[in-house]
Amino acid sequence: MSLDVEFICKGGFGSEAEIDVQLRRVFPGIGGTIYTYQAIPVAFRREFSSSPNVGHRLFLKHAIIKKLEDYFFKKGFYHYAHITRPLGSTSEGYIYEWAFGSDVFPWYYSDDSGESIPVELDDWRSFVEAFESAGIDLKKDCADPDNGRLSQNIIHQFPFGASVSRPKLNRLWKRIDFGDKSVSIDFERLLSYLERNEADMRENLRVGRFEMIKLSCKYLIYGEKMDPREFGELTMLVRDYRLSTLSHLNTRGVESSGAVKLF
Structure with missing residues (x-):
């Protein structure tokens, strides 16, 4: 067993990928490999697709969604984060925070009359x-295809307290699965949203994050045809984002911790 990557268990699978739950201290990805002092519980999503750089592409897709959430959160659209943090990637898959909780809850109850x-x-x-206002559909693929009364792709961290008489669940949940079959992005609408809200997003997000979102969109649209200079800038911006994110997670739950290291 490697001290850098410890396999914990299988975390599930679907039509597009399989998930391993890991404790991990080494995080490969765009901008370089980062080592953390503390092991972090993560999901490694390994894609079935043989498309080139599919893992890096999904990382960028997830990162766009996460940084948009940071903006929505700052604006007060809602008050609990529902997107996990993407942390790294390889050509075949990518790494993100593991979401603890239950992966099934009811979308409907039946009362005594069967209603x-x-x-x-x-x-x-x-x-x-x-997210819909920015051209991203996150309500798609959130009901079990065999039983639409049950959820899927939403991890609820405390799915208790709801009943027929009080059909409400609290906000302690995370939306997962950002594969192409589960989450679609209308890039024309997203780029239009970024253009309309550029000044406000720059004011509310950390320096460089708006550029990272916009350049990530370009990479997902143009792929290897993207301007090499812009790809170089994207690489540096993603590295800064990953260092910041992993530095934060590296100190969670401990009084002090060694610094993260870039290799």
Whole structure:
């Protein structure tokens, strides 16, 4: 067993990928490999697709969504983060924070007469509407295809307290699975959103994050045809984001911790 990457268990699989749960101290990815002092519980999503750089592309897709959430959060659209942090990538898959909790809860209850009572998931409507305004559909693929009354791709961290008489679940949940079959991005609408809100996003996000979002969009649209100078800039911006994110996670739960290192 490597001290840098410890396999914990299988975390599930779908039509596009399989997930390993790991404790990890080494994080390869765009901008270089980063080592953390503390091991971090993560998901490694290994894609079934043989498309070139599929892992890096999914990392960037996830990063766009996460940084948009940071903006929505700062603006007060909702008040609990529902997107995990992407942390690294390889050509075949990518790494993100593991979301602890239950992967199934009911979207509907049945009352004594058999009538379906919809369950209100706190923050869900605000969350979906915020991303929809930017051309990203996060409500897609969130119901079990074999039983639409049950959820999927939402990890609820405390799925208790709801009932027929009180059909409401709290906001302690995370949306997962950003594969192409689960989450679609309308890049024309997203780029238009970025253009309309550029000044406000720059004011509310850390320096460089707006550029990272925009250049990530360009890479996902143009791939290897992207201007090499812009790709070089994207690489540096992603490295800064990953160093910042992993530095934060590296100190979570401990009084002090060694610094993260870039190799």
